[in-house]
Structure formats: C-alpha cells, structure tokens
Amino acid sequence: MRDLVLYIGNRNYSSWSLRPWLALTAAGIPFRDEVILFDFPAGNPGLKAVSPTGRVPLLVDGDLKVWESLAIIEYAHELFPDAGLWPKDRAARADARAIATEMLSSFHALRNACPMNIRRPVKAIDLPEGVMDNVARIETIWHERLARSGGPFLYGAFSAADAMYAPVTNRFEIYALTQDPRSRAYMAAVKAHPAFRAWQEAALAEPWIVPEDEA
The missing domain is CATH 1.20.1050.10 (Glutathione S-transferase Yfyf (Class Pi); Chain A, domain 2)
Structure with a gap:
C-alpha cells in the first residue's frame, strides 16, 4: 500500500490545503496528513525543508513530491481512477x-x-x-x-x-x-x-x- 502524506497548514485558515484534503477524503483515498503551522510573519519555516515552494499543500509519495492543490488532485486521480474524484461523464x-x-x-x-x-x-x-x-x-x-x-x-x-x-x-x-x-x-x-x-x-x-x- 502506498504511504501518501499530505502536508497542510492550519485547518482554520489554509484554503488551499482544504481543497485536496477534502477531495481525497471524500473519495476514500488513503493518506495521512501532517500539519505545518503558519508562523506569521516568518511564514512557514518548517515547510522550507520539505516543500520546493515553501508552501502548502504538498503531497509526498515516496520520493515524489507534488505541490499545488489541483496537481495533487490530478495525481491522486491517476493513482485511483475509479475513486470518483471527477465526474464519470x-x-x-x-x-x-x-x-x-x-x-x-x-x-x-x-x-x-x-x-x-x-x-x-x-x-x-x-x-x-x-x-x-x-x-x-x-x-x-x-x-x-x-x-x-x-x-x-x-x-x-x-x-x-x-x-x-x-x-x-x-x-x-x-x-x-x-x-x-x-x-x-x-x-x-x-x-x-x-x-x-x-x-x-x-x-x-x-x-x-x-x-x-x-x-
């Protein structure tokens, strides 16, 4: 089984984290999340060691890193094409x-x-x-x-x-x-x-x- 890890920011504020988290969760796709807190005004110092952009969300699949919400959703669709992420028609x-x-x-x-x-x-x-x-x-x-x-x-x-x-x-x-x-x-x-x-x-x-x- 794949060990997909989705790095997200604070759930209260991070709209871009919510998007792929919600899509994958609603589709029943197995993953675990890791929260890296927003630290204003310093930004997200913890993410700079993980993410190429220093931003959330970020999906990690082994050695592969996928960033940007829609790209993460599309990658998950390729892994799980029958999960219903997109309409069938x-x-x-x-x-x-x-x-x-x-x-x-x-x-x-x-x-x-x-x-x-x-x-x-x-x-x-x-x-x-x-x-x-x-x-x-x-x-x-x-x-x-x-x-x-x-x-x-x-x-x-x-x-x-x-x-x-x-x-x-x-x-x-x-x-x-x-x-x-x-x-x-x-x-x-x-x-x-x-x-x-x-x-x-x-x-x-x-x-x-x-x-x-x-x-």
Missing part, C-alpha cells in the same frame, strides 16, 4: 476541470479581501472593488451546474470541483456575501458533507490564532 469531467482551473487562477479580489476562517463569526465587511464581481461569477458557475445536475453538488455527486470551491462556501457565509437561496442550499450541502464536517471540527479544535489582518 467525459463532458462533465471536462467542464469540472475547467471550473476547477478557473478557481485556481481567478477570483483574486475575493481571496484577498475575504480570507477563509472557519472560526470567524458571520459579519459583513466593507468590500473593495471587484469582490462582488467575483461573487457574481462564482454564483453563475454554481447555478448553471446545479440546474443541469439537479444537485446537491455541482455534478450531482460530490467531486473535486466541489472541493475546489469549498473554501468559497466558507467565505460567502462568514462575510455575508450572498442570500441567494440556490447558493445557500449548495453551501449547506457542502458544509454537511462528512469530509467537510471532519475538517471543520478539527479546525475549531485548533488552539492557534493568526491575526485577521495577517491571515
């Missing part, structure tokens, strides 16, 4: 990869202004330019795919595409960014998934706090 699978890549490369205004924080109470903030444009685009992505699939997830069953957008459901909730019932129903479905609940419970139990203006 070829067209849906291509679409899922497209929106996952859009999540990887876009929505900078939202990410910069509204960092993930599992413990943060719901509270609106003054939003800089571009955030609500990002929100509108994400909701369009969600609503179109939910309408086609019938839900509760973007392609019916939970997939890597849902894992890529999971941190956004936290952002939308804690910064009160949407009241659209379709979005709220999707957010509730993601939060109710056993894998997300496991991550959330572990995040809430963490004792470490990073000041919000540094997160």
